[in-house]
Amino acid sequence: MANQTNVYEMLNDFVSYLLSIKNEKTGNGLSVNSITLYLAGIRSYLAYYDIDIVSSKFRRKVQMPERYREDEQPIDNSDIRKILLSYNNRRWKL
Numbered sequence: 001m002a003n004q005t006n007v008y009e010m011l012n013d014f015v016s017y018l019l020s021i022k023n024e025k026t027g028n029g030l031s032v033n034s035i036t037l038y039l040a041g042i043r044s045y046l047a048y049y050d051i052d053i054v055s056s057k058f059r060r061k062v063q064m065p066e067r068y069r070e071d072e073q074p075i076d077n078s079d080i081r082k083i084l085l086s087y088n089n090r091r092w093k094l
Contacts, residue, residue: 007046007053008061011039015062032067039064 018035022028030038039062043053 008057012062019065032065
């Protein structure tokens, strides 16, 4: 019993670790979708070895980063005009 590990704490620490990783070239970290994919793989691996993870407990105990989504906005006439004027090819200017 002394060697048991709390799976939810381990997964929460892993998410914190993934958030702290920075790419040397760009300086950016992993995206939220990448972190979700990593955790899906780990949960599948743990399920293969009969380590049950309850979804409701997982959502309460593991702090996942939020997915930010910007609302889409339609293109207005001035944007279309700028795009068309930036073309150098005569065929596209028609």
